[in-house]
Amino acid sequence: QQQVKQSPQSLIVQKGGIPIINCAYENTAFDYFPWYQQFPGKGPALLIAIRPDVSEKKEGRFTISFNKSAKQFSLHIMDSQPGDSATYFCAASPNSGGSNYKLTFGKGTLLTVNP
Amino acid sequence: EAGVTQFPSHSVIEKGQTVTLRCDPISGHDNLYWYRRVMGKEIKFLLHFVKESKQDESGMPNNRFLAERTGGTYSTLKVQPAELEDSGVYFCASSPGGEGEKNIQYFGAGTRLSVL
Numbered sequence: 001q002q003q004v005k006q007s008p009q010s011l012i013v014q015k016g017g018i019p020i021i022n023c024a025y026e027n028t029a030f031d032y033f034p035w036y037q038q039f040p041g042k043g044p045a046l047l048i049a050i051r052p053d054v055s056e057k058k059e060g061r062f063t064i065s066f067n068k069s070a071k072q073f074s075l076h077i078m079d080s081q082p083g084d085s086a087t088y089f090c091a092a093s094p095n096s097g098g099s100n101y102k103l104t105f106g107k108g109t110l111l112t113v114n115p
Numbered sequence: 116e117a118g119v120t121q122f123p124s125h126s127v128i129e130k131g132q133t134v135t136l137r138c139d140p141i142s143g144h145d146n147l148y149w150y151r152r153v154m155g156k157e158i159k160f161l162l163h164f165v166k167e168s169k170q171d172e173s174g175m176p177n178n179r180f181l182a183e184r185t186g187g188t189y190s191t192l193k194v195q196p197a198e199l200e201d202s203g204v205y206f207c208a209s210s211p212g213g214e215g216e217k218n219i220q221y222f223g224a225g226t227r228l229s230v231l
Contacts, residue, residue: 004157032218043119043206043222044158089158093218101210101218102148102171105158 003027006090006106013080014114021109022074023090030092032101035064035075038087038108047088048075080113087111117141119223121207127229133195136226140189140209147190148210148220149182153203161205164190165212176201197230204228 006023013019025033031052036044050057050064050073057064061078077084087110091103120139128134140147149161161180162172166187175182179198184190194201204227208220 006157034219036222041224043121043208043224045222046219049219101146101220102160102163102174103150103158103220104160105150107155107157 003104004090004092004106006109008109009107010110010112012112012114015081017080017113019077019080019084019111019113020074021088021090021111022072023092023106024070024072025092025104026071027092027104028071029094030104032093033064033066033073034091034093034103035062036089036091036105038089044089077111080111082113082115085111085113119207119209119221121205121223121226123226124224125227125229127231128197129231130199131196133193134197134228136192136194136205136228138190138192138207138209138223140207141221143211144209144221145187145212146210146218146220147184148208149190149192150206150208151203152206152225153200158206161192194228197228199230202228202230 034049035047037047038044048059048062052068063076066073087108089108090106093101093103147164152158160174163170164184181193204225206225208222210220
């Protein structure tokens with residue numbers, strides 16, 4: 001059973017475009033939603049994260065939109081650049097009331113930004 | 116500050132052999148996690164250490180997998196005997212511990228395990 005569903009599997013955009021990656025979750029215990037960026041040969045690196053008490057968070061060109069009632073969240077990349085080409089993973093975990101914050105990941109989206 | 120270090124970066128072994136993966140977390144991080152990504156699938160949680168104690172090993176596939184964390188520092192993940200379905204990329208992550216920002220997990224580059 002896949003608890004975090006991510007789409008699309010792959011995405012190709014032109015430089016300057018706005019790729020959007022969507023994720024949906026099922027477990028209502030999740031209250032921390034990070035996005036990780038992974039380049040070939042490297043490990044996933046935290047890009048931006050959001051908690052459900054806000055509907056949007058922006059850091060530079062990256063924005064997370066969060067819809068708690070629909071249990072969905074998405075990543076938008078403004079003015080995308082070829083250097084943004086990477087695999088993006090959404091994830092979710094509980095973030096309070098315990099000590100195990102294991103992450104549940106989506107399957108990943110391979111983003112290619114063409115020059 | 117050094118990041119999470121994993122080695123080897125790549126291991127190719129025959130079915131039935133034993134392989135040991137090592138993870139050195141960021142110094143001072145009490146929490147250490149192991150994850151695995153099988154080709155085409157999502158990154159899946161394997162287990163979680165707090166210092167030297169196993170907090171949660173609910174994601175371990177079976178008893179062919181043994182994880183240890185000596186003295187609360189580095190961790191090893193041994194697969195014995197390895198099977199074809201164990202192939203994948205094994206990631207280690209560490210975090211300082213606590214809520215909020217203290218729970219950010221920092222990942223290593225992973226060990227790519229190929230079982231032939």
